[in-house]
Amino acid sequence: xxxxxxxxxxxxxxxxxxxxxxxxxxxxxxxxxxxxxxxxxxxxxxxxxxxxxxxxxxxxxxxxxxxxxxxxxxxxxxxxxxxxxxxxxxxxxxxxxxxxxxxxxxxxxxxxxxxxxxxxxxxxxxxxxxxxxxxxxxxxxxxxxxxxxxxxxxxxxxxxxxxxxxxxxxxxxxxxxxxxxxxxxxxxxxxxxxxxxxxxxxxxxxxxxxxxxxxxxxxxxxxxxxxxxxxxxxxxxxxxxxxxxxxxxxxxxxxxxxxxxxxxxxxxxxxxxxxxxxxxxxxxxxxxxxxxxxxxxxxxxxxxxx
Amino acid sequence: xxxxxxxxxxxxxxxxxxxxxxxxxxxxxxxxxxxxxxxxxxxxxxxxxxxxxxxxxxxxxxxxxxxxxxxxxxxxxxxxxxxxxxxxxxxxxxxxxxxxxxx
Amino acid sequence: xxxxxxxxxxxxxxxxxxxxxxxxxxxxxxxxxxxxxxxxxxxxxxxxxxxxxxxxxxxxxxxxxxxxxxxxxxxxxxxxxxxxxxx
Numbered sequence: 118x119x120x121x122x123x124x125x126x127x128x129x130x131x132x133x134x135x136x137x138x139x140x141x142x143x144x145x146x147x148x149x150x151x152x153x154x155x156x157x158x159x160x161x162x163x164x165x166x167x168x169x170x171x172x173x174x175x176x177x178x179x180x181x182x183x184x185x186x187x188x189x190x191x192x193x194x195x196x197x198x199x200x201x202x203x204x205x206x207x208x209x210x211x212x213x214x215x216x217x218x219x220x221x222x223x224x225x226x227x228x229x230x231x232x233x234x235x236x237x238x239x240x241x242x243x244x245x246x247x248x249x250x251x252x253x254x255x256x257x258x259x260x261x262x263x264x265x266x267x268x269x270x271x272x273x274x275x276x277x278x279x280x281x282x283x284x285x286x287x288x289x290x291x292x293x294x295x296x297x298x299x300x301x302x303x304x305x306x307x308x309x310x311x312x313x314x315x316x317x318x319x320x321x322x323x324x325x326x327x328x329x330x331x332x333x334x335x336x337x338x339x340x341x342x343x344x345x346x347x348x349x350x351x352x353x354x355x356x357x358x359x360x361x362x363x364x365x366x367x368x369x370x371x372x373x374x375x376x377x378x379x380x381x382x383x384x385x386x387x388x389x390x391x392x393x394x395x396x397x398x399x400x401x402x403x404x405x406x407x408x409x410x411x412x413x414x415x416x417x418x419x420x421x422x423x
Numbered sequence: 424x425x426x427x428x429x430x431x432x433x434x435x436x437x438x439x440x441x442x443x444x445x446x447x448x449x450x451x452x453x454x455x456x457x458x459x460x461x462x463x464x465x466x467x468x469x470x471x472x473x474x475x476x477x478x479x480x481x482x483x484x485x486x487x488x489x490x491x492x493x494x495x496x497x498x499x500x501x502x503x504x505x506x507x508x509x510x511x512x513x514x515x516x517x518x519x520x521x522x523x524x525x526x
Numbered sequence: 527x528x529x530x531x532x533x534x535x536x537x538x539x540x541x542x543x544x545x546x547x548x549x550x551x552x553x554x555x556x557x558x559x560x561x562x563x564x565x566x567x568x569x570x571x572x573x574x575x576x577x578x579x580x581x582x583x584x585x586x587x588x589x590x591x592x593x594x595x596x597x598x599x600x601x602x603x604x605x606x607x608x609x610x611x612x613x
Contacts (some may be wrong), residue, residue, distance in 0.1 A: 121532035128539050132546070139550065149551055151558040154599055158562075158569045165576065170584040177588055181566065182595035186602045193606030295590065300511060302601065303502045312496070313594060320587070328584035333591070340595050347605045382563065432530050435575070439532050439537040442568055446544035449564060452576050456555045458548070462560050465541075466567045473534075473571045482527075489586050490574065496593035504563065504597030507604045508556055 126166055133159055150192060154185035170328035174320065178336035186343050187415055193409065194290065253392025254325040262330065263396045267385040269369045276401055278367050281410045285355050289418045298348045306348045313341030321404050327328045331400035335407030342412040353416050363413065366406025370399050427479055434476030441469035455512060459505050466501045470494055531579035535572045542568040555608055559600050566596045 118126075136159065140152040157180025164173035245257055245265060252260035262270050317334040324330035345351070351360050373395055374385040382388060387395050445465020474494040481487045485499045534579070548561035570589045577585035 118531055119532065121529050125532060125536045125539060126582060128536065128543070132539075132543065136546070145552075147555050148549070148552065148558060151562050155546065155549060155562050155565050158565055158592075162569060162572060165573070165582075165588070170588065174584070174588050176593055177591045178549070178595065181569075181592060182598050185599045186592065189599060189602045190606055193608070194605075203595075255569075293606070298605065299507060301503045301506055305500060305597070305601070308499060309594060316567065316590060316594060320591075323587070328587065337591060337594065340598060344601065347601055368587060390611075428527050432534075435531070435534050436537075438571065439534050439541070442538050442564075442571065443541040443544070446541045446564060449548045449561060450544055454573055455554060455560070458557060459560055461563050464563055470571050473538075473574060474530060477574055480578050486586070487561075487591070493570060493574065493586070493589050493593045495608065496590070497570055497596050500594070500597035501567060504600035504604075506606075508560065511604045511608065512556060513558050514585075 122305075129159060129162060129166065133163060147192060148252060150185070150188045153188065154181060155166075157184060158179045169209055171178070171256075171324075171333070173335060174328055174330075178340065180334055181342045183336060183343065183411055183415070186340075188413065194293075213319045237312070251389035251392070253394075253396050255327050255389060256324060256328065256330075258328070259324050259330055259396070263399060264387060264392060267370075267374070270403075271367070271374065271385070274367045274370060274406065277407065277410050278363060281413050282364055287363040287416055287418065295350065308342050310341040310345055311346040313337050313344075315406070317341075317404065318388075321400055324400065325397070331404040331406060335404040336411060337403065338408035339411030339415075342408065343415050346412070346416055351416070353413055355418065360414070362409045363406060369402035373399055431476040431479045434479070436476075438469045438472030438474075441465055441472060443482060445469055452476050456509060459509055463502065463505060467498055470497055528579045531575050535575040535579065537592065538571050538575070544581050555603065559603055559608075566592060570596070597605060 127143060133156065136152055136156040140149050143149040143152060149196055157176060160180060161173045161176040164170070164176055242257075242366075245261060248265075249257060249260055252264045254260050254263070317338040320329040320334035320337065321331055322329075324333070377386050377395075378384045441464050445461050448461025449458050452461055457507070471494055474490045478487045481490065482512050542565050545561045545564045549558045549565075552558055572591050573585045573589040573592065577583065577589070
């Protein structure tokens with residue numbers, strides 16, 4: 118590897134380690150949250166360097182956007198924004214030193230194993246690439262997520278749905294007293310929300326042959342929804358339409374899988390000619406559901422608007 | 424290296440320079456409002472020069488437009504977000520002008 | 527040319543380190559967030575530079591996503607009662 122590339126990677130790695138430490142060790146919770154957001158940004162760069170642009174797209178949308186928004190919102194609501202956390206900074210006791218040594222030992226063992234691995238471990242990548250034309254898409258990541266391991270993705274959407282159910286089970290949050298948003302915020306939403314919809318749809322579409330996909334598109338859509346809520350607060354409640362939209366992604370995925378079973382192939386076994394279409398259908402429903410679910414995670418179950 | 428590459432590198436280098444100047448300003452300026460000032464220089468000019476330099480390397484008009492869109496979005500959302508912060512900051516506390524005489 | 531672009535990306539990354547110091551020092555929450563904002567646009571610049579250094583077009587898409595989300599943290603902070611606590 119060229120020396121400029123190595124220098125870049127080294128600097129990035131050092132920054133990531135330092136930020137990870139500071140995010141955990143900072144006494145001020147707000148500082149820790151901001152460091153976590155920045156960590157997410159740099160982590161997206163790291164994913165790029167690791168050759169995973171799909172993950173980098175998701176990390177940029179979730180880590181830098183939604184997770185940061187959620188944490189800052191939570192901090193503001195529990196009123197701890199400026200308060201120092203009593204448990205931080207962690208002081209070094211003998212027991213903690215022992216745990217730290219054990220963890221460092223484990224990390225050293227893992228690094229040793231990693232370095233001892235052969236330089237190329239293709240795993241199933243040869244077979245995955247060989248079957249790519251029959252998978253319905255030409256992006257191997259999408260092929261793996263939506264075809265070879267579609268059942269994993271189905272369950273992952275199910276997990277997100279469970280998280281939303283968990284939010285709905287909790288009590289409604291008290292309404293925030295908020296001044297009317299300044300005009301520039303409305304301009305921001307007026308420009309960004311349509312763009313988020315367009316770029317989200319673009320990411321969904323392009324995911325078939327280039328880095329992208331339903332999750333990345335849905336996360337971007339959700340960020341647009343969060344911005345809208347900040348400018349003009351709305352309540353999602355848990356009426357039937359919202360529930361339908363939240364469940365829709367999982368339901369469509371499951372139904373398509375069962376349809377494939379009934380058509381004789383097997384659960385989620387797509388016939389090679391039609392695979393692309395089924396995948397697009399599933400991804401569209403998934404994107405809309407994911408977007409709504411992420412917005413629900415931010416908006417919560419507020420009483421009235423706010 | 425031909426003239427186009429050299430010009431690209433010049434622009435990109437200037438952009439990176441503005442990022443550096445912006446972050447040094449962020450570090451050394453005394454208060455939030457002046458730091459906001461430094462931030463906007465880095466955002467607008469730094470990224471703008473990088474985009475201009477890379478646009479010269481683009482292979483199609485579509486790529487140039489994509490680069491321009493990225494810059495325009497950072498400009499737009501960055502400016503509004505910083506305005507909102509400055510507005511919130513100055514709405515509640517009156518800003519005392521700082522003079523060299525230490526007033 | 528690619529090597530020069532990598533060097534530029536490294537230079538921008540280095541200036542982001544300086545920005546990280548502001549996140550560390552504060553003193554106010556606004557200071558930390560505008561440093562995060564600088565890191566966001568710096569990451570956009572790095573992504574664009576790497577897109578041309580490595581020829582991977584997807585990086586421009588990633589830069590677009592980051593550019594769209596650039597101001598979200600600041601907006602959340604301001605709308606949730608932040609700002610106005612000048613030290």
